[in-house]
Amino acid sequence: MSPLPSVNLNIETSKVYFKTLAAHTRYVFNEGGTRSTKTYSSNQVAYRIAAGSSSPIIFSIVSETMPHLRKGAMRDFFSFLKKNGLYSEKEHNKSDNIYSVNNSIIEFFSVDTPGKVHGPERDYLFVNELQYIDYDTFFHLAQRTRKQIFADWNPVSEFWVYDQFINNPQYKDDITLIHSTLYDNPFIAPEIKKDILLRAVRDENYRRVYLEGLIGKLEGVIYPNWSYGEFNNSLPFGFGLDFGFHPDPDAMVKVAIDDKKRKIYARECFYLNDLQISDLRKEVSLYARSHELIIADSADPRMISELRSGGNIRFNVKGIEKHEGSVLEGIRLVQDYDIITDKESTNLVKELRNHTWNDKKAGIPNKGFNHLLSGIRYYVQSTARKSSPQTWHG
Numbered sequence: 001m002s003p004l005p006s007v008n009l010n011i012e013t014s015k016v017y018f019k020t021l022a023a024h025t026r027y028v029f030n031e032g033g034t035r036s037t038k039t040y041s042s043n044q045v046a047y048r049i050a051a052g053s054s055s056p057i058i059f060s061i062v063s064e065t066m067p068h069l070r071k072g073a074m075r076d077f078f079s080f081l082k083k084n085g086l087y088s089e090k091e092h093n094k095s096d097n098i099y100s101v102n103n104s105i106i107e108f109f110s111v112d113t114p115g116k117v118h119g120p121e122r123d124y125l126f127v128n129e130l131q132y133i134d135y136d137t138f139f140h141l142a143q144r145t146r147k148q149i150f151a152d153w154n155p156v157s158e159f160w161v162y163d164q165f166i167n168n169p170q171y172k173d174d175i176t177l178i179h180s181t182l183y184d185n186p187f188i189a190p191e192i193k194k195d196i197l198l199r200a201v202r203d204e205n206y207r208r209v210y211l212e213g214l215i216g217k218l219e220g221v222i223y224p225n226w227s228y229g230e231f232n233n234s235l236p237f238g239f240g241l242d243f244g245f246h247p248d249p250d251a252m253v254k255v256a257i258d259d260k261k262r263k264i265y266a267r268e269c270f271y272l273n274d275l276q277i278s279d280l281r282k283e284v285s286l287y288a289r290s291h292e293l294i295i296a297d298s299a300d301p302r303m304i305s306e307l308r309s310g311g312n313i314r315f316n317v318k319g320i321e322k323h324e325g326s327v328l329e330g331i332r333l334v335q336d337y338d339i340i341t342d343k344e345s346t347n348l349v350k351e352l353r354n355h356t357w358n359d360k361k362a363g364i365p366n367k368g369f370n371h372l373l374s375g376i377r378y379y380v381q382s383t384a385r386k387s388s389p390q391t392w393h394g
Helices: 015-022 038-052 066-071 073-083 135-142 160-166 190-202 204-211 277-285 301-309 326-335 346-354 371-383
Strands: 027-032 058-063 098-101 104-110 124-127 149-153 175-180 226-228 237-242 250-258 263-272 293-296 316-319 338-341 357-359
Touching: 015 027, 015 038, 015 175, 027 038, 027 160, 038 058, 038 073, 038 098, 038 104, 038 124, 038 149, 058 066, 058 073, 066 073, 066 104, 066 346, 073 098, 073 104, 124 135, 135 149, 160 175, 190 204, 237 371, 250 277, 250 371, 263 277, 263 346, 263 371, 277 301, 293 301, 293 371, 301 316, 326 371, 338 346, 346 371
Parallel strands: 027 149, 027 175, 058 104, 058 124, 124 149, 226 338, 237 293, 263 338, 293 316
Antiparallel strands: 098 104, 237 250, 250 263
């Protein structure tokens, strides 16, 4: 690849940006931990390429689903533009998710839109969180890209990119592999860095993947029985609510159970940190009416009491009944169903992909990635028919 034309951008950058910009291979892969600037830097490079091109180009930024894209790479891209005074409302076609830079365009789309994946050619491509996209889809995108292909991911576990590209001698001269961690990010907030470091102390796999950016061992996912689908509004429904204790979030999920088809329908409501009780009441009121059942974490009876009787709306909140072994019983019950969730429920999907066993034989789950999943478990345990079979799928 030939060097990029020069363009002056007065922006804050990390080492990851300069490594990505300096790479002139066909494939530029950014593997690393959380908050390492790999996505943010790739977005900066996308803008730099478009702004510096003397001829019109098309740069595609792609992710698994549009909700995932909007909350991830797209949010980072426009945050970067606005922070640096580069954003222009008139250049932003929000209906088509296109941003114009000089005579070039930067477009955003998801791989669950087949017409886009198999559509026209582009000059450059950036695939965000490559681990959630299959090889054939990536191949179709790549064969329609004339120049460079960028991709990033957290190495949660080994996937096809290692066999097909990184460890494939056929590509040894075509790949730049950039490894990064939060220590490459000079702009990370101290509070966020502290939370990550504390979590890394008590969770070995989290430390490897999200702190050190090394390939993890994601073994024993607790709920592999899930898929994308629309919420079934014809069924009776309620809510599960898990209270957060810093740094964990307050999380609420809408749940419906189809016992005949053995399906649980779940939709993320909110997943928010540091809520005061007034803020929590406001969030709950956006989704649940006063008579609708909410099954909440009984570890905080004060919060339940506040939601029941405080303020203008009195919610129908009940605490989950707990006893020794009740967590495992709830997991077994939920495992007997297929879980259906929609693409907007990005935090729930992340939990489904990352909630694993600490000791599978003993039935001890790892802590973390379980806040919305706990809400599902609370509701299912409290409302599923007592006659439902509870087959162990551990």
